[in-house]
Amino acid sequence: MGLMTPEEYKTSLNDGRIVYYKGRKIENVAEDPDLKACVETVAVDYHMSEDPQYKDLALVYDEELGENISRYYYVPKNGEDLLKHLDLIIKATELGDGYIPLAHDIGADAMNAIAITARSLGDAGKVYLERIEKYRKYLQKTDKCVVAGVTDVKGDRHLRPSDPKQAHPDFNLRIVEKRKDGIVLRGAKVHITGAAYCHEFFAIPCRALSGPEDSDYAVAVAVPANAKGIRQIVRPFHGRISVDEFPVGSELRRMHTDSLIIFDDVFVPWDRVFLCGEWQVAATCVYNFALMHRRTGCAYRIPMSEQLLGIAVAIADYNGISGAPHVKEKITEIVIYLETLTALSRSACLDYVMHAGIPVPNPITTNIAKYHFAHNYHKIVEIIQDLAGGLLVTAPTYRDWQNPETHADIEKYLQANPEVSTENRLRMFDLVRRLTAGDLETICLHGEGSPFAERMTILMEAKKIIAKSKKLVEDMAGIKK
Ligand SMILES: Cc1cc2nc3c(=O)[nH]c(=O)nc-3n(C[C@H](O)[C@H](O)[C@H](O)COP(=O)(O)OP(=O)(O)OC[C@H]3O[C@@H](n4cnc5c(N)ncnc54)[C@H](O)[C@@H]3O)c2cc1C
Structure with a gap:
């Protein structure tokens, strides 16, 4: 024990x-x-x-x-x-x-x-x-x-x-x-x-x-x-x-x-x-599980998103394109993706609510955080695949690299940034391929609940803020009820 x-x-x-x-x-x-x-x-x-x-x-x-x-x-x-x-x-x-x-x-x-x-x-x-x-x-x-x-x-x-x-x-x-x-x-x-x-x-x-x-x-x-x-x-x-x-x-x-x-x-x-x-109370059980589990999902998605930022920065550098304005913009997009997720996830904890005496992460913020990472994931992957270029799918394999008959051609012609070896560039392509494969896309979208489930919860939890906002503009318009 x-x-x-x-x-x-x-x-x-x-x-x-x-x-x-x-x-x-x-x-x-x-x-x-x-x-x-x-x-x-x-x-x-x-x-x-x-x-x-x-x-x-x-x-x-x-x-x-x-x-x-x-x-x-x-x-x-x-x-x-x-x-x-x-x-x-x-x-x-x-x-x-x-x-x-x-x-x-x-x-x-x-x-x-x-x-x-x-x-x-x-x-x-x-x-x-x-x-x-x-x-x-x-x-x-x-x-x-x-x-x-x-x-x-x-x-x-x-x-x-x-x-x-x-x-x-x-x-x-x-x-x-x-x-x-x-x-x-x-x-x-x-x-x-x-x-x-x-x-x-x-x-x-x-x-x-x-x-x-x-x-x-x-x-x-x-x-x-x-x-x-x-x-x-x-x-x-x-x-x-x-x-x-x-x-x-x-x-x-x-x-x-x-x-x-x-x-x-x-x-x-x-x-x-x-x-x-x-x-x-089946709904209470599944609702509270989904809420806490979505926060868990947000937590592990933070380091996963850091990996996405890492491969984007690395492959842009290894391809010799990191100085281009459109590349900087794309990297900024991924930083925003990551930092939004981190900020929402942390805020959900600090701005917790009590459910039957147990503190749980803020329902609206948690669902927005989960929705944010799933909904924007494909966009981030698209950026990475864009920055990587076609070699992501057409690069010769490690076995070709090892073959003395093809090694020299690969080494000479597939280098880009002169400060990065061809081998490291090819290694990075392998990693980008592994980290942006279909499996991860599905788990991102459906793990912890499908996007529609988060949207439903957000709307349900936002009743108060929606009513408050409506009342605010009605007051501004001089509408008396
Ligand atoms: C890799 C992975 C790991 C997972 N791990 C776990 C786990 O550890 N434990 C666990 O319990 N679950 C786990 N899940 C399950 C996950 O929570 C579900 O996949 C998710 O809730 C969607 O359910 P589903 O797969 O049955 O899809 P479906 O419910 O069939 O959803 C498919 C589509 O149908 C829509 N839909 C579903 N029902 C209706 C309806 N009544 N009316 C209209 N539209 C509808 C959905 O919005 C969605 O667009 C995991 C999922 C994945 C992909």
Whole structure:
């Protein structure tokens, strides 16, 4: 018990979980040639807890336990705590080469959303609140890695989960049986990042529910990844550095992959059930999760955006165009993109609001920050691809560079800025290609919720300011109501 070391984390994954990857059943995810890169990404969090340089940021002393716990599992008290949390994710993502380690953060977002939901139920929520706080203690003591299974496969998006027109009732996770000792769940969650190599996952509703007929879908639980009836199908990992690219010291990039999780009549004991039928508060749960998780998304996007600025500046320099006015303008555009994201994310923490006694980042600012980075991402990528030029896709490969018959031609003709070697220019093209590939575009757009979800929240949260602004101009126009 206590904080987990990176090695303990890796060893603990060999627990009989059922994981399928590229058509095979995986014996031990920590040893799979691809998935081990994802395991290393998570391990960054565990390394930080051990490293004297990052300990203060990564850990908080817990008076009750008399020991250090992960900062993620500590309940924030104010804006300063939210800001530290933001700084922790930024630093962890920097150490993860631009990928958020994910060991505790997404699970903590779900846990806090569940606690807020339980509190919002008043007396009826007391039992859930006790259970979630007991579960929080368990996580604080064991330091386990928990992710969040929110997104259901959903079926037809226009239809309610229980609508008889759905092809079957299992598109959204649902309770199929209530027993003395717990409940039984059936359904599937999709795109769940890190699920194949976490210890446990939360499953919470992914949408508001509109009536008692959907009450079996109002369920929030914590489930071990090796629970009976859980099967995962993992999407391909795209972090392998090919033999055509210049070597960078490791053949695998730190990255994540995502799972389709099948709940095949999974039994969950009562002490791990945090919502069971209260359809009225499914919206509270998903809303608060989305809010905190979007702030998490903004945090890890800051170092990712610094990388975008870095590759833009570097490739412009290596191409010998950094002095051109239009290039300076484009670099300025990326600086504005990054600094807007940073300022909004920090401001969202300091200008926090209280939800059922727990400070949460400002809803409007958080949603604008998330919307800003996703909505403008393609524009930023377009700038980078523009600055890089056609060699981004037509450059000869590392294998051509190594071939004595072609090496000299490549070295002579593909240099640009005389102060930068051809090799470094080609290395940078490899990196630009890796960092602006399609995978990242999709996660930017849809991770933490599609752009429409942010716009909806912004409009909903802005009711007061909209009414105030309208009243202001009505007063100015002498309109009396
Ligand atoms: C790489 C990646 C990692 C992710 N990680 C996680 C994770 O760890 N945990 C997790 O829970 N989720 C995760 N997600 C899921 C993410 O939150 C969802 O992808 C996002 O909410 C969109 O849901 P969807 O993919 O089902 O798309 P859809 O909901 O099918 O959306 C597709 C389009 O349909 C529109 N649409 C959807 N429903 C309606 C409707 N009723 N009426 C009109 N238009 C509609 C949307 O606005 C969007 O334009 C991840 C996603 C990605 C891409």
